[in-house]
Amino acid sequence: MSELRSVDVCSGAGGLALGLEQAGFEPLLLLDKKAVACDTLRRNRPAWQVLETDLLDFTPSRHQEIYDVDLLSAGLPRVKSSATVARTETGAELRLLEATVYLAHAVQPRALVIENVPGLVGAPEFEPVRDLIRKELDHLGYRFRWFLLNAADFGVPQDRKQGLLVALRKQYFDAFRPPEPTVREHLSVGQALRSSMAMGGWRDADRWAAQAIGVAPTLVGGSDSRGGADLGPTGTKKAWARMGVDGGTVADNVPSPDFAWAPETGRQGMVRITTDQAALLQGFPSDWGFSGKKTARYRQIGHASPPPVARALGLAIRSALATPATSVAGYTSTP
Incomplete structure (x- = not known):
């Protein structure tokens, strides 16, 4: 399996990056603000370039290797699904969510994936957040969809529902399908x-x-x-x-x-x-x-993203990026 290139932010213990690696995405850079999380990443993957910094302080222009990557991924700290938008708008979690979308503006990946709480997908209190993301991604030329996955459907012995945003450049979007469950019976x-x-x-x-x-x-x-x-x-x-x-x-x-x-x-x-x-x-x-x-x-x-879910998600994104689009909104594909 040939490798694609990725950047992973708010990497934590590496669950999202590990699953995406299993799907064929090589991370060029991972960043997290916690020293212990960075130690975990380096301990398991000494060859990974790990940067200990807050995403809110990250300056992409100092890291030329991340430009024009295939995938930008983010397993962000959970926004408070029970809170009102008025309370969460000033929270660090929402600022990180917005910073990830703005980072996509600089990095220009072919695909973007953000993992967070289920409520972010459709709860009314997060409509202003989704609207901000929609406007920015439309401006950047992406199409996207929100959806839910449950880790139990992918062989993880845990009832863990995840809210996901996947955005792709327009010429790849129609080929994307959210991953189907990989197990028929949940692992107890x-x-x-x-x-x-x-x-x-x-x-x-x-x-x-x-x-x-x-x-x-x-x-x-x-x-x-x-x-x-x-x-x-x-x-x-x-x-x-x-x-x-x-x-x-x-x-x-x-x-x-x-x-x-x-x-x-x-x-x-x-x-x-x-x-x-x-x-x-x-x-x-x-x-x-x-x-x-x-x-x-x-x-x-x-706090981690379950690697088996990330692997299934990565394979779905990889398949879309590899599928030529014959005619999508005036775009023609390249092999």
């Missing part, structure tokens, strides 16, 4: 984690896995201003409890041989998942490492 938490739960000799691993038959609720990375790592808000913790998992914390190690699993007794009788297991639930390969202490590792994982 028990199936995904049984082997790792048994690694320490825990005798109840099979019994636990047999009842953990659903996909995981959405992993939530949380805010840097909060305390330690946990698996999410109250509703999420309740969903984990129904699978016999304590969602109020993240474990340092898998269960020991003598751990007595008795979820009916409360949190002390529930099993806990580790950061490595959280990464499996996010669709990362087992050899992808994460830098930092436990809470920093978990937050990187919880």
Whole structure:
């Protein structure tokens, strides 16, 4: 598979970039403002050019190699879907969203992909944001579409809905189709984690896995201003409890041989998942490492884009870029 060139911003732990790499996109530059995330990227891909900087401070003219790339990708911090536009317009998350679109103006990629919360796709409170994006992309000569994907449909053992914007230059747009699910049956938490739960000799691993038959609720990375790592808000913790998992914390190690699993007794009788297991639930390969202490590792994982979804998305974009358009709004294709 011949490689296409990409630029990835707000890269985090690299889930989006990894999946796109698997689809044949070679990143010329990745940037993130967090040192620990940049360390994770360099740890796993020493050859990648990683820049530790805030997208809002990034000056593209200093990086000539990024101009005229095939794809600009962004797994941006989640805008607050429950907030009003009046409150979010001043937020850093929306400024990053706008900065990504403005970066497309400078970079002029053949394709653009932005991943964020489902509400951004159609919620009324985000209509002004979508209108701003529409006007800018129309001005730049792109056509685009908003759509939703669920990571569970791509072999990720997690109910994780993602809002996506894909824009392409007009001569490629008609060939683009959002990726179809790659699995017929969702992978359960028990199936995904049984082997790792048994690694320490825990005798109840099979019994636990047999009842953990659903996909995981959405992993939530949380805010840097909060305390330690946990698996999410109250509703999420309740969903984990129904699978016999304590969602109020993240474990340092898998269960020991003598751990007595008795979820009916409360949190002390529930099993806990580790950061490595959280990464499996996010669709990362087992050899992808994460830098930092436990809470920093978990937050990187919880904020990441699942690589299998990114791979499917990348393949769909790649197919569109490779398909000649015979006549699209007056454009003729080039092989």
